[in-house]
Amino acid sequence: MTRPKAVLIGAPGSGKSTVGAELAGRLGVALRDTDADAEAAAGKPIGDIFVEDGEERFRELERAAVAAALGEHEGVVALGGGAVLAPETQELLAGHTVVYLRVGLSEAIKRVGLASARPLLVLNPRSQMRKLLEERLPVYERLGTLHVDTDGREPADIVEEIVRALP
Numbered sequence: 653m654t655r656p657k658a659v660l661i662g663a664p665g666s667g668k669s670t671v672g673a674e675l676a677g678r679l680g681v682a683l684r685d686t687d688a689d690a691e692a693a694a695g696k697p698i699g700d701i702f703v704e705d706g707e708e709r710f711r712e713l714e715r716a717a718v719a720a721a722l723g724e725h726e727g728v729v730a731l732g733g734g735a736v737l738a739p740e741t742q743e744l745l746a747g748h749t750v751v752y753l754r755v756g757l758s759e760a761i762k763r764v765g766l767a768s769a770r771p772l773l774v775l776n777p778r779s780q781m782r783k784l785l786e787e788r789l790p791v792y793e794r795l796g797t798l799h800v801d802t803d804g805r806e807p808a809d810i811v812e813e814i815v816r817a818l819p
């Protein structure tokens with residue numbers, strides 16, 4: 653059975669896409685980012701999916717993208733921050749190497765402020781991020797088989813810790 657070498661989870665701004673790309677490069681495999689897969693399936697950016705079709709449609713595309721990636725990708729998989737809320741996805745993650753990238757509220761806010769807009773964080777990003785972290789931290793903690801701190805650390809350093817810990 654094919655299996656990703658690692659599946660990255662964590663809040664927006666934890667670095668799943670960035671660390672995922674660097675980890676994949678370090679391991680000589682490909683990165684599969686389920687946000688990009690959902691965008692490709694819809695033929696438009698995530699922001700447009702939220703606005704034109706609604707969040708529930710995005711979550712549907714995301715569940716399908718995650719199921720496909722977990723079932724067929726042999727490299728590194730980066731999930732979107734909210735993907736783990738789907739019970740179906742939680743079940744599919746069982747038995748995988750799930751790397752939870754930890755990030756504090758202030759650092760997450762700083763990082764997403766530098767990146768492209770995320771629809772859930774457009775209005776009042778700090779309070780939205782706080783709410784989102786409160787809701788999701790227990791889920792990330794439960795699902796992650798490897799927990800890695802990212803605050804104040806370079807992606808290369810984080811990648812080395814993951815590589816050393818991979819089974």
Ligand SMILES: Nc1ncnc2c1ncn2[C@@H]1O[C@H](COP(=O)(O)OP(=O)(O)O)[C@@H](O)[C@H]1O
Nearest residue numbers: 664665666667668669670763766767805806807
């Ligand atoms: N360890 C890190 N230190 C500093 N900046 C980071 C780190 N990881 C990611 N970033 C930056 O934070 C932003 C969000 O990263 P991204 O990989 O898109 O996070 P995610 O996919 O978890 O939402 C990007 O601008 C990225 O360059």
Ligand SMILES: O=C(O)C1=C[C@@H](OP(=O)(O)O)[C@@H](O)[C@H](O)C1
Nearest residue numbers: 663664665687732733734770771
């Ligand atoms: O946390 C979320 O619910 C979301 C996170 C985003 O991915 P990143 O975590 O890669 O930013 C993206 O899937 C979408 O904007 C929704």
Ligand SMILES: [Mg+2]
Nearest residue numbers: 668669687732
């Ligand atoms: Mg991402």
